Amino acid sequence: MDDKEEKHSKEENAMSRRYFLEIVGGGAVLTAAVGSAVVIGQYLSPNVLREPALRFKAGLIENFSADSITLDKEQKVFIVRGKEGYFYAMSAVCTHLGCIANWKPEDGVVACPCHGSKFNKEGNVVDGPAPRSLPRFSVTLDEQGQLVVDKSVIVGEDVILKV
């Protein structure tokens, strides 16, 4: 390889000043854009939610008669007390599109007013577009005899509170 040829190939491989500045400038703009997007994304996601607590006191057990189903409107939860006296808590939020379903004693079903889904007392779908049965929440008893429902803990149908 003679001297001239070597010099030529060196020039071809070397990054031009313009290209270098384009990379640096473009990179800076891109970094700023991605950074801004991330910061705005974080800003849009609230850190503190002033929403009703997921764990709440539903009332004293004496207030619920046997074989009853009571809707807590504020918390959107049914407190069900069976014939034998046991308790379970069931979501009142329809699994279709989130309307509040109501207990209809005359038909013996939990019915959603929005799109006609129906559930039985156990929360299983009997009619309508709802894709899943109503979830059950954990129920415990505190020292004062108050039912404590925790909506963040979803339990199976076999979990009931015997009193």
Added chain:
Amino acid sequence: MKNALDRIVRSQVWRSIFRHGLPDSNRSRAETVFYNFFLHLHPTKVRKRSIKFTYTWGLGGMSFGLFIVLVVTGALLMLYYRPSVPQAYWDMKDLQFVVSSGTFLRNMHRWAAHAMVALVFLHMLRVFYTGSYKPPKEFNWVIGVVLFVVTILLSYTGYLLPWDQLSFWGISVGTNMIHAMPFGVGDKIAFLLLGGNIVGENALVRFYVLHCFVIPVVAIVLMAIHFWRVRKDGGV
């Protein structure tokens, strides 16, 4: 009197605004269109058949007219409406029963909104049936489709603002649909849109900002491009 009028017309201020007389040649007519900001969107020449009313039915123009009505009535409604949970519903009721012409403005905003959705849809149908989505107007069809979605979003975000039962459950159901998107994407979008897990204070403010600022700005920018392209492609 005539003298005074003459002096106004010949003043420097007047002549700085009205710079030319009426154009009297083809060349000066074309120049008038070129150099006027509001007219420059127009093509300098238009085919006779494309301004026939029964070709376009003026649907796009009427949609734009309704948008103007909505901006004006909306801006006036904003003066009495506060987007917060304790006040929103009562401010809406105040507009109906206490504010002079409040019911009229609110109803006008509502009916114009309904009409705009209908007319934009009919405009889309017309464009389809006259084959006006074909090249070279393909790009403008794409913008038009986005504008249709923007119109629907404007209508939907406005739906929450009265903060009554219909609004609340309408938005609850609508945002619950977003949860159906897979891989947790829907859950994240719904959370950001509502600013929480429930339709509450945050959701109301977010929908208000989207309805009164973000989406209208997007709509205005897209409309400007849409109209400019219509004219560059030889329409009116």
